[in-house]
Amino acid sequence: MGISMAFKKNREKEDKLWYRLDLSAIVYPALQRQDFSSVYRLSALMKEKVDPERLQVALDHVLPRFPSYKVAIRKGVFWRYLEYNQRPGPFVQEDIKNPCMPLPFRTKNRYLLRVYYYDKRISLEVHHCLGDGNGGMCVFHTLLAEYLRLMGYEIPTGYLVKDIHEEPDPEETEDAYARYAHAEVRPPRPMEKTYLIRGTPEPFYTLNMIIGVLSAKEVYEKAKKYDASVTEYLNAVLLYALLQKQKDDGGYKKLPVTLAMPVNLRRFFPSKTLRNFITMVYPSIDPRLGEYSFEDVVKQVHHYMRYYISDKFLRGDITTNAATQRHPLIRVVPLFIKDKVVRQFYKMVQDRNSTAGLTNMGILAASEEMREHIDRFDICMGQPFSKRTNCSIITFGDRLSITFASVIKESDAEKYFFRFLVKEGIHVWIETNR
Amino acid sequence: MSYCVNCGVELETSIKKCPLCNTIVINPNELQTDTEAGNGELPFPNKVGIVEPIKRKDLAVVMTVILVCTAISCLLLNYLMWKSNQWSLLVLGFCVLLWVMTVPPLLIRNMRRRIMMLLNGVAVCIYIALIGIFTDSSYWVVDLGIPIALIVLVLVEIFLTVATYKKSFGVLACLFFMETAVLCISIELLVDHAFQQPLEIKWSAIVLTVCTVITVALAAMFSRRRVRNEIKRRFHL
Numbered sequence: 001m002g003i004s005m006a007f008k009k010n011r012e013k014e015d016k017l018w019y020r021l022d023l024s025a026i027v028y029p030a031l032q033r034q035d036f037s038s039v040y041r042l043s044a045l046m047k048e049k050v051d052p053e054r055l056q057v058a059l060d061h062v063l064p065r066f067p068s069y070k071v072a073i074r075k076g077v078f079w080r081y082l083e084y085n086q087r088p089g090p091f092v093q094e095d096i097k098n099p100c101m102p103l104p105f106r107t108k109n110r111y112l113l114r115v116y117y118y119d120k121r122i123s124l125e126v127h128h129c130l131g132d133g134n135g136g137m138c139v140f141h142t143l144l145a146e147y148l149r150l151m152g153y154e155i156p157t158g159y160l161v162k163d164i165h166e167e168p169d170p171e172e173t174e175d176a177y178a179r180y181a182h183a184e185v186r187p188p189r190p191m192e193k194t195y196l197i198r199g200t201p202e203p204f205y206t207l208n209m210i211i212g213v214l215s216a217k218e219v220y221e222k223a224k225k226y227d228a229s230v231t232e233y234l235n236a237v238l239l240y241a242l243l244q245k246q247k248d249d250g251g252y253k254k255l256p257v258t259l260a261m262p263v264n265l266r267r268f269f270p271s272k273t274l275r276n277f278i279t280m281v282y283p284s285i286d287p288r289l290g291e292y293s294f295e296d297v298v299k300q301v302h303h304y305m306r307y308y309i310s311d312k313f314l315r316g317d318i319t320t321n322a323a324t325q326r327h328p329l330i331r332v333v334p335l336f337i338k339d340k341v342v343r344q345f346y347k348m349v350q351d352r353n354s355t356a357g358l359t360n361m362g363i364l365a366a367s368e369e370m371r372e373h374i375d376r377f378d379i380c381m382g383q384p385f386s387k388r389t390n391c392s393i394i395t396f397g398d399r400l401s402i403t404f405a406s407v408i409k410e411s412d413a414e415k416y417f418f419r420f421l422v423k424e425g426i427h428v429w430i431e432t433n434r
Numbered sequence: 435m436s437y438c439v440n441c442g443v444e445l446e447t448s449i450k451k452c453p454l455c456n457t458i459v460i461n462p463n464e465l466q467t468d469t470e471a472g473n474g475e476l477p478f479p480n481k482v483g484i485v486e487p488i489k490r491k492d493l494a495v496v497m498t499v500i501l502v503c504t505a506i507s508c509l510l511l512n513y514l515m516w517k518s519n520q521w522s523l524l525v526l527g528f529c530v531l532l533w534v535m536t537v538p539p540l541l542i543r544n545m546r547r548r549i550m551m552l553l554n555g556v557a558v559c560i561y562i563a564l565i566g567i568f569t570d571s572s573y574w575v576v577d578l579g580i581p582i583a584l585i586v587l588v589l590v591e592i593f594l595t596v597a598t599y600k601k602s603f604g605v606l607a608c609l610f611f612m613e614t615a616v617l618c619i620s621i622e623l624l625v626d627h628a629f630q631q632p633l634e635i636k637w638s639a640i641v642l643t644v645c646t647v648i649t650v651a652l653a654a655m656f657s658r659r660r661v662r663n664e665i666k667r668r669f670h671l
Contacts, residue, residue, distance in 0.1 A: 096483030107486035118479055205482055210453050212443070415441065415454035422442035430438075431446040432453040433478035 017084035023177040024276035025129040030342040037102040038128035041380040042140045050117040056092045058147035065164040068173040072110030100382040135274035159365045176271040181322035183315045195246045195255040197388045199408030211431040216400040218426045226298045231360040236298040241416035258284035260354035268311040279317050357390040364396045448476045494540035505529040527564040531557045548594045555587030577628035585620045589613045604656025608649045615645035
C-alpha cells in the first residue's frame with residue numbers, strides 16, 4: 001500500500017512537471033522543417049565493442065535523473081513548452097549513415113533524444129530545444145559511466161558524471177538567461193551580410209561528415225607560436241580557408257567572411273543549468289579591406305575574442321535577445337504567427353550573417369577510471385539550416401577531433417582547412433561517412 | 435595506412451577516395467597482389483536512417499466522428515423537429531465535402547496532389563449539383579456552377595502536372611498567366627451563354643492582353659541562359 005501510494009504521488013508530481021522553453025530553445029522548434037531539425041550529436045569511441053542491451057538498461061537508469069531531458073515538446077497558444085514524458089523509451093538503436101536526421105516531435109514516443117550504437121561507438125543525439133552541448137555532454141557522461149558500471153567497472157561520480165540516485169538540483173533545470181539577462185543597454189544585433197558558401201545540395205537523408213583527428217599537443221604548440229589559444233587558432237584556420245574558398249569562387253563581389261561561434265555562458269555566469277545557456281559571437285574578416293595573411297587573421301581573431309568574450313558584452317548580448325521574448329506585445333501574439341516571423345527572420349537575417357558555424361567544447365575532463373575505457377569523443381553540430389558547413393571541435397586526452405557537417409556535395413572549405421593544418425606540420429587523420 | 439597524395443592527410447583504412455579532394459586511394463604495393471584500398475571496417479554503417487512517419491490516423495478519426503455526428507444530428511433535427519424542407523441534405527453534403535477535403539490526405543501518406551485535387555473537384559461539383567437540386571434552380575448549376583468548377587479543376591490539374599515534371603520557375607510563371615487568361619475568357623463566355631447573349635470577348639480581352647504580354651516577356655527572359663542565371667542570382671532567397 002505504502003509503495004503504491006508513493007508511486008501514485010510520484011506519478012502525480014511528474015504529471016505536473018513542465019518547463020517553459022528557454023531563450024535559445026524558443027527558436028529551434030520554429031525552424032523545424034520536414035527535412036531539418038536542430039539536432040546535435042555527441043559520440044564516444046569506446047575501447048570495447050558496445051553491448052546494446054546494457055546500454056539500454058543504462059539509459060533507462062540515467063534518464064529519470066535528468067527530468068528536463070525526459071520530456072516531450074507541446075504547443076501552447078502563445079509558446080511551446082516541455083512536458084514530462086512518461087511514455088516508454090527512448091530505445092537504443094543501431095547507428096545509421098546519416099546522423100542528426102530530422103527528429104519530428106510526434107514520433108518515437110515524443111522523445112527528443114536518440115541513442116545509437118555501432119561497433120565501438122555510442123552516440124547521443126539531442127534536439128537543441130532540450131539543452132546545449134554542455135548540458136548534453138553531462139547526460140552523455142552519466143550514461144557512459146552507468147553503462148561502464150553495468151559492464152562491471154568501478155566508475156566514480158564527479159567531473160561531468162552525476163549521481164543517478166540523487167534528486168536533481170533545481171538549478172539544473174533553470175532558465176539561466178532569465179537570471180542574468182539584465183543589462184541596462186541592449187547592443188544591436190550584427191546584421192551585416194556575409195559570404196555564403198554555394199554548393200550542390202545533397203538529396204534528403206544525407207549529412208556529409210568529415211572527421212579529422214589531430215594531436216591536441218601539436219595543435220596547442222602551433223597555436224602558442226602565434227600567441228593564440230587553440231580556439232582562436234582553429235577559428236583563424238577556418239576563416240582563412242573560407243577566404244580562400246571565396247577567392248576561388250571568383251564572385252563579382254567580395255563579402256566579409258564570418259563564423260558563428262557559440263560561447264558557453266557558464267564560464268562567466270555561474271549556473272548549473274543543463275539547458276541552453278549559450279550566446280553567439282561572430283569573429284569576422286573583411287577581405288574588402290585588403291589582403292589578409294594568416295598571421296593577420298590570427299591576430300584579428302585573437303583580439304576580437306579577448307575584447308568581446310567578457311561578462312559585460314555577453315550580458316548585453318543576452319539582454320538584447322531576451323528583450324524580444326519579454327516584450328508584452330510579443331508575448332500575446334499567437335504561436336503560429338510567432339513561428340512564421342521567427343522562421344522568416346532567421347532565414348533572412350540570422351542565417352545570412354555567418355558563413356559557417358564553429359564550436360569548440362574544449363578539453364573534456366573525466367575521471368581516470370573512465371578514461372581507461374574511452375578512446376575518443378566526437379561532437380557534431382548537426383545539419384546546417386542552409387547550404388553551409390558546421391565545424392565542431394572537442395578534445396579528449398591528446399585526441400582533438402574536428403567534425404565538419406554539411407549538406408552539400410562539395411567539400412572545399414574542409415579541404416582548405418585540413419590542407420592548411422597539414423602545411424603547418426600537424427598530422428591529420430581523416431574519417432568520413434561519405 | 436594511406437595518405438592522400440594531394441591533401442597530405444592520413445585516411446582511415448576503409449576510405450577508397452579522399453573525402454576532401456576525391457583523389458582515389460591506390461597503394462602500388464597492393465595493386466600487384468590484387469587487393470584494393472578501402473578494405474577496413476567502415477566507421478559508419480551503410481544503413482540510412484528514415485524518419486518515422488507521423489501517425490495522423492487519430493486526427494482523421496476525430497474529424498470523421500465530428501462530421502458524422504454533425505450530419506446525423508442535422509438529419510434527426512430535420513426529420514423530427516423542423517420538417518419544412520430537406521435542409522439537412524445541404525449540411526450532409528457539406529460534411530461529405532469537408533470529409534473528402536480533409537480526411538484522405540491524413541489517412542494516405544504521400545497522397546499525390548493531383549489525385550487530391552481531382553477528388554476535391556469532383557466533390558465540389560457534386561455539392562454544387564446538390565445545391566441546385568435543393569433550391570430547384572438547375573439552370574445556373576448546369577450553365578455556370580459545374581462548368582466553371584470543371585474548368586478550374588482542369589486548369590489546376592494541368593498546372594500541378596507540369597509542376598511535377600518541370601520545376602522551372604519560368605515555365606510555371608508563364609503557365610500561371612496563360613491559365614489565368616483562359617479562365618477569364620471561359621467565365622465570360624459561360625456567362626454570355628447562360629444569359630443567352632451573343633458570345634463575345636470583352637473584359638476578358640484586357641486580361642488576355644496583359645497576361646500575354648507578361649508571358650511573352652517572361653518567356654523571352656527565361657529562354658536565355660545568361661539572363662536566367664542573372665535573375666536567379668539577383669532574386670535568390
